[in-house]
Amino acid sequence: xxxxxxxxxxxxxxxxxxxxxxxxxxxxxxxxxxxxxxxxxxxxxxxxxxxxxxxxxxxxxxxxxxxxxxxxxxxxxxxxxxxxxxxxxxxxxxxxxxxxxxxxxxxxxxxxxxxxxxxxxxxxxxxxxxxxxxxxxxxxxxxxxxxxxxxxxxxxxxxxxxxxxxxxxxxxxxxxxxxxxxxxxxxxxxxxxxxxxxxxxxxxxxxxxxxxxxxxxxxxxxxxxxxxxxxxxxxxxxxxxxxxxxxxxxxxxxxxxxxxxxxxxxxxxxxxxxxxx
Amino acid sequence: xxxxxxxxxxxxxxxxxxxxxxxxxxxxxxxxxxxxxxxxxxxxxxxxxxxxxxxxxxxxxxxxxxxxxxxxxxxxxxxxxxxxxxxxxxxxxxxxxxxxxxxxxxxxxxxxxxxxxxxxxxxxxxxxxxxxxxxxxxxxxxxxxxxxxxxxxxxxxxxxxxxxxxxxxxxxxxxxxxxxxxxxxxxxxxxxxxxxxxxxxxxxxxxxxxxxxxxxxxxxxxxxxxxxxxxxxxxxxxxxxxxxxxxxxxxxxxxxxxxxxxxxxxxxxxxxxxxxxxxxxxxxxxxxxxxxxxxxxxxxxxxxxxxxxxxxxxxxxxxxxxxxxxxxxxxxxxxxxxxxxx
Numbered sequence: 001x002x003x004x005x006x007x008x009x010x011x012x013x014x015x016x017x018x019x020x021x022x023x024x025x026x027x028x029x030x031x032x033x034x035x036x037x038x039x040x041x042x043x044x045x046x047x048x049x050x051x052x053x054x055x056x057x058x059x060x061x062x063x064x065x066x067x068x069x070x071x072x073x074x075x076x077x078x079x080x081x082x083x084x085x086x087x088x089x090x091x092x093x094x095x096x097x098x099x100x101x102x103x104x105x106x107x108x109x110x111x112x113x114x115x116x117x118x119x120x121x122x123x124x125x126x127x128x129x130x131x132x133x134x135x136x137x138x139x140x141x142x143x144x145x146x147x148x149x150x151x152x153x154x155x156x157x158x159x160x161x162x163x164x165x166x167x168x169x170x171x172x173x174x175x176x177x178x179x180x181x182x183x184x185x186x187x188x189x190x191x192x193x194x195x196x197x198x199x200x201x202x203x204x205x206x207x208x209x210x211x212x213x214x215x216x217x218x219x220x221x222x223x224x225x226x227x228x229x230x231x232x233x234x235x236x237x238x239x240x241x242x243x244x245x246x247x248x249x250x251x252x253x254x255x256x257x258x259x260x261x262x263x264x265x266x267x268x269x270x271x272x273x274x275x276x277x
Numbered sequence: 278x279x280x281x282x283x284x285x286x287x288x289x290x291x292x293x294x295x296x297x298x299x300x301x302x303x304x305x306x307x308x309x310x311x312x313x314x315x316x317x318x319x320x321x322x323x324x325x326x327x328x329x330x331x332x333x334x335x336x337x338x339x340x341x342x343x344x345x346x347x348x349x350x351x352x353x354x355x356x357x358x359x360x361x362x363x364x365x366x367x368x369x370x371x372x373x374x375x376x377x378x379x380x381x382x383x384x385x386x387x388x389x390x391x392x393x394x395x396x397x398x399x400x401x402x403x404x405x406x407x408x409x410x411x412x413x414x415x416x417x418x419x420x421x422x423x424x425x426x427x428x429x430x431x432x433x434x435x436x437x438x439x440x441x442x443x444x445x446x447x448x449x450x451x452x453x454x455x456x457x458x459x460x461x462x463x464x465x466x467x468x469x470x471x472x473x474x475x476x477x478x479x480x481x482x483x484x485x486x487x488x489x490x491x492x493x494x495x496x497x498x499x500x501x502x503x504x505x506x507x508x509x510x511x512x513x514x515x516x517x518x519x520x521x522x523x524x525x526x527x528x529x530x531x532x533x534x535x536x537x538x539x540x541x542x543x544x545x546x547x548x549x550x551x552x553x554x555x556x557x558x559x560x561x562x563x564x565x566x567x568x569x570x571x572x573x574x575x576x577x578x579x580x581x582x583x584x585x586x587x588x589x590x591x592x593x594x595x596x597x598x599x600x601x602x603x604x605x606x607x608x609x610x611x612x613x614x615x616x617x618x619x
Contacts, residue, residue, distance in 0.1 A: 005398040006352050006528075006543075007366055052355045052362055053539040055530045057557070079557030093362040212560060239556050241528040241543070245584070246392055246400060248525035249546070249553065251576070254583040276562055 005244050008050050008095030009034030013088055014070055021153040022077045023121055024086055025062070026094075027070045034096055041065050042103030043128035044235055044263045048243055049073060050095025051084030058240045060125030060209075060262070061099065064132045071096065074124035074156055100243040101262045104207060104233065106132055113141040115199045117218055119148045119190055119210020123156045125235050125262075126209050134167050143170040144199050148190035148210070150177045173197055191217050194225075201226040207233045216273050219266055229266035236262050236269070236276065252276055287460060289468040292449040297327035299464065300376060308373035310344055312337050321375065334377065336421055340521035340595065341382045344375055345389060345406045346545075348518070352402065352528065353541040368405035374462070376413045381426050381593040383412055383438035385521025388593075391585035392524055411458055414439035420481055423596030425609055428483035430589045434475065444476050451475060485613045487590055493579040496615045503567035506611065509604040510549070510566055516598035516606070517547030517573070522581070522591045525553075548572050574611060
């Protein structure tokens with residue numbers, strides 16, 4: 001990080017494309033020292049994006065390091081910063097601060113089965129995990145992806161499902177809360193899908209990201225299914241204004257999500273999750 | 278450290294006139310910030326000379342926090358032209374002295390140091406002010422009605438966080454150089470050195486005991502208790518703003534008058550606010566007021582010390598929050614009551 005961690009690097013929007021309804025993928029090319037700062041970042045880390053003049057907000061980095069010289073972010077248009085970002089086009093300049101936070105222990109996951117559970121845009125920070133496993137396929141066991149959204153129009157990275165499905169030892173299960181006539185996958189909550197898929201906890205780890213209520217119930221169900229808390233990983237988000245462990249905003253008990261997380265296992269935060277709801 | 282300097286005879290006895298003269302000469306070359314009466318409100322503000330100091334002051338309404346972490350400060354100036362963006366950073370410059378710092382406030386600065394200086398990454402805005410600023414402390418002769426520094430591990434004459442420490446003697450002041458930086462401020466030859474002992478301030482016995490950090494989790498689920506406290510609370514956040522150790526902040530961009538120019542500012546914020554955790558999607562953790570009061574108390578006595586590796590509570594016992602709260606929520610009562618409930 002630069003000597004002034006509150007000063008963003010500049011990045012140029014190399015590509016913008018629609019991911020889902022009101023969700024866009026931003027591909028950012030780093031400038032002025034940002035390339036060095038982001039060298040070797042890990043799956044699970046995040047960064048702040050600035051829409052200069054409107055403010056900045058944290059986003060999970062949605063691609064694994066080394067897949068091109070760019071950073072991917074999935075941005076849902078919800079507030080003033082994300083609306084400002086959505087109004088930007090290719091070539092426009094935005095600010096990037098990071099990389100921040102801890103990461104998924106991909107080394108420790110080697111040789112184990114992975115169950116990845118993504119809800120809505122919560123799938124974005126899980127995409128680097130999937131990319132890392134698929135790029136080093138022999139290093140990991142079975143990969144089971146449970147991917148959910150409220151509606152088919154809100155599913156993210158749909159153009160990558162075929163590649164995920166056709167990878168060796170990889171299964172993709174889709175579900176939506178509310179189907180439309182064209183939908184020919186599961187309908188229901190991700191917890192219904194999880195019960196149906198019923199993954200074995202033997203030599204397996206789980207990685208969950210989604211809305212807080214989903215994380216809460218999925219984690220509980222995984223516990224009931226026999227996944228021990230230390231094998232039950234989540235990545236959490238909270239409102240943050242610095243990402244550096246200073247602004248105090250993102251605490252979960254004595255933990256600061258920005259620097260102690262965003263990746264935790266349930267042994268670390270399981271008893272605090274209710275305060276996160 | 279204090280004792281080493283003291284034993285090396287770095288102690289002087291001065292009159293009120295000598296002390297005022299010292300401040301006047303320092304004011305010619307440095308910025309002096311001191312307790313000052315601002316329309317009836319006692320605040321740390323710049324003074325042109327010693328005549329503007331509110332001599333005989335007790336406790337300022339705001340702590341010295343604002344000298345290091347201003348209520349609003351600019352982090353960046355943003356210049357946008359077409360597709361180009363230029364960012365400018367300005368850090369505080371110029372040497373300054375804060376005169377009349379009470380030991381509880383200096384201890385508060387130590388807590389802020391733990392956040393902004395001692396944990397990586399260093400905050401350059403805070404670091405610049407801290408490096409440029411010397412603290413001249415003034416021991417309390419009396420302990421105020423709402424003060425409880427002794428209960429949280431402090432003392433009314435604690436000099437450890439100062440550069441220079443002053444003690445009122447009745448005839449004048451006893452001056453001690455605490456740090457080397459403090460020693461350089463003192464006009465050595467002109468003042469008579471003394472072996473006179475420090476005047477003793479008899480601190481009141483601590484009225485209550487702060488429970489040990491490992492005991493706090495037992496208070497966590499006293500939801501009924503926290504909700505009862507919350508019935509009174511207006512979420513006005515005055516307790517946080519006047520607190521020497523509350524350091525939560527918000528960052529936002531604002532437009533400047535010139536087209537294409539913006540500033541990124543940070544300003545004080547507080548976990549007591551209803552929208553403090555609100556995210557753009559509408560999710561609002563700690564939406565219940567009792568949970569927010571609980572969080573602030575836990576932050577002071579458990580979370581903050583754990584996050585920043587302190588072996589003491591992040592409460593200096595200054596008592597400002599007790600005096601300022603419009604509905605008489607009293608941190609000492611809460612802590613005492615918790616100890617009783619557990």
